[in-house]
Amino acid sequence: MKIEQDYYRREVVQEVAKDLLGKVLYTRINNQVTAGVIVETEAYSWRERGCHAYNNLRTARTEVMFRTGGCAYVYLCYGIHNMFNVVTNIEGTAEAVLVRALEPIEGVQIMQRRTGAHSLPRITSGPGKLSKAMAIERNLNGAFLWGNEIWIEDSGTEIAKNAVRAVSRVGIDYAGEDATLPWRFIVADNPWISRS
C-alpha cells in the first residue's frame, strides 16, 4: 500500500523521520523497479541552523521544502551526490526528512550495476549512494511520493521501538548547537546503516 499524503503532513518532522524507518522506498526508472527498506533518516526544520531553509530562507532551491508534505526534495551536494528528502508538514512550513540508508529488497542487481562494483552490504549505506543505486536525480525534485516513478509503501512490518536509536546528525558542524540535536534515527545494529 502506498502511503497517503496525510502521513507526511504531520506537524512534528522528527516523528515522521522516526516513523519512516521500516517503510519501503520504491523507484521505477526506465521501467526498472528497485526498492529498499529505510533504515536511517535525519529530520530538518526551518527552526534550526542545519536546515537549508533555516529562518524561513526561501530561495529557488528551498522552495520545494515549503510545499505540502509528500513531495520529494532532491538536491546536489558537493557537486557529485544527489540527496533525497521527503518534505513534511503543511504548505508554508519548511521541514523535510533526509533518507540516509536503505536495505535493498528488490532490483538488487540493478542497484549494483548502477553503483559500480561495490560489495553488497555497502551499496545503499549513505545518502549519496542510495540515490545513485535507486537512480534518484534532480528531475524528481518536487515529485509526489505516490506516483509511478518514486513512491513509499508501508511494508506492514514494524521496527521494534527499542531498536530505534536517536543520535546527532552528521556533516553539519556549521549549525553550531543545532548540530547536537538527536534528530538522526537509525535501526540499531542494522548492517545497512551509513558509517558513523
Add this chain to the structure above:
DNA sequence: TAGAGGATTGAT
C-alpha cells in the same frame, strides 16, 4: 558576476 563552500564518498 565572481568567489566560497557544501546534509558525501572513496582512494591514499
Add this chain to the structure above:
DNA sequence: TCAATCCTCTAC
C-alpha cells in the same frame, strides 16, 4: 587526510 565537482548563495 584529501580531492572530486558544480550548484547555490552572498557580496560587491
